[in-house]
Amino acid sequence: MTSSDETAAAGYRPLLFSIAYGMTGSVGDAEDIVQDAMLGLVKARRAGTAVTNLKAYLTTAVTRLGINHLGSARVRRETYVGAWLPEPLVAPAAGPGPAEHAELADSLSMAFLVMLEALAPVERAVFMLREVFGYGYPEVAVLVGRSEANCRQIFARARQRVHAGSPQPDDSPARQAEAAALADRFFAAAAGGDIDTLMAMLAPDVVLIGDGGGKAQTLATPPTGRLAIARLLAGLFRRFRRLGVTLRPARVNGRPGGVLHDAAGRVVAVMSLDITDGRVRAARSVVNPDKLRHLGQVSDLGLRPRSDHRVRPNGPPLAQEAPGAHRP
Template identity: 40%
Template sequence: MDKLAEFTENRSRLFGLAYRLLGEAAEAEDVLQDAYLRWEASGPVEVPGAWLTKVVTNLCLSRLTSARARREKYVGPWLPEPVFTDDGRLGPLETVEQRESLSIGVLVLLERLTPAERAAFVLREAFGYRHGEVADVLDIDEAHARQLYRRAREHVGEHRRRFAERPGHREEIVRRFVAAAGDGDVAGLERLLAEDVVAWSDGGGKTSAARHPVVGAAPVARLYCGLANHPRAVGIEVSIRAVNGEPAIVVHQAGDLYLIVCFDFAGDRIVGVRGVLNPDKLAYASAQETHAESRQA
């Protein structure tokens, strides 16, 4: 197999890794370009998949420090770039761990980890690497790899809420959210929300968005009912699609992708609402739509 074919075979997995480590799809693509140049210039490699994983991980680790500095200066809440996950480009989403490690809520939690903790968590949770394999990727001993993963899991586990659910349960909740907001049914929307629900809006200073979190069922319900029934909302198109492995609200205005709203769930309630409006953050998802349309044409 030639170099390009080998890289292409590993590409979706490598992109899924880079995206989970960085939380930015465009940056993940840049990492893959750098990794390919190194791969093309490399000599014989005994295990290409392992070699590429190590290169991509290290490239991401080197970018995370500067990324954190940029995000500290970000205008308003910073959220990861949402990515449509119905085209398979983020690798397999067959297990709870694979899906959960991709969700916007968990990606936000991963921002609190050190780069090494984040890498250990992602490699273990999303890709099923054994501790010894994680150690090889990070050039550390196995005991240290276990420690990194344990710290990461404890920290992330303090905040995420798992629950058993029937198929389609979360999508049903999102559909009820859309219906209640569209009808201006504040009380109905409140019933879908946890009392301590928090809503974040990421406009990045590029578009109108709340610069501070909105807390509580009643304020969040009023916020989204108000948005859905604002005069500027006339003519918008609302759909529900898989974003980061979860059902999300996708809003188009005049044919352009305008807003993606992702959710955190606990039981029958929504505990987090994350709306991305920054057009820079929506560029990758918009390009996914354009690519899908061109394939169908």
């Protein structure tokens, strides 16, 4: 690959990573897919293949590698222990999203990626390329190797399945700022054990979801109802105050949330909040250590004891830290 190819290919990495991550929900797998596509380009060049459109070549390679990957990934997820959530993409609470990793990260929320799990590999590719990345049907057809008419049918079916009954958040800058401010108040109320304030910020149908993958402590049966969830959150903050766990506010997959660290600075968990119409509709917590390693050294605080084959009712850990935050 020539130096000009390398420079151009490097410029496409954020887009390629976004497509691969949207297909897999895994940071590590997405990085591997992008690297495989780059290696494929090198081999094609060495074999004398003429690549006239570098972006189209790499995008097609990443899309088809993602479709192939999902075949084996689907088998693994059928045996996954507990709720499945994607590996979190984390950016500072203030400032732009993680453009160095995923240029459209705000469109790849945890809730959206979980909904995509219901789609078959080609459906997922067609829907994501069209809905998130804005590709036209002729381009989508080339990327997935199907006819344009077939892609239109696939997209219509997929869109109906994904959006059925799911309110779409308002991602305008003003709404994002409101959501971030509400998240700050939410964590402050949890840190202070303010049950009434927590309940006022929770939607009537709020859900609490923890992904431990059988390796970290999560709730065997998540609580339902605002009062039960508010009490659990306040209790978790009390517990982790004693353990020295803190939460740094962050944007997680384009949504308000935070990264939790133990007293030694190791990652304990990542939490993302879904906020619609001024209420928290879902709190998602990733505690599976395998899904946190790309963020740094992982703590052993939340790990299940090797001799314990049950899922302990300790729930996803929460806490918070200054500056601009609240100590539990």
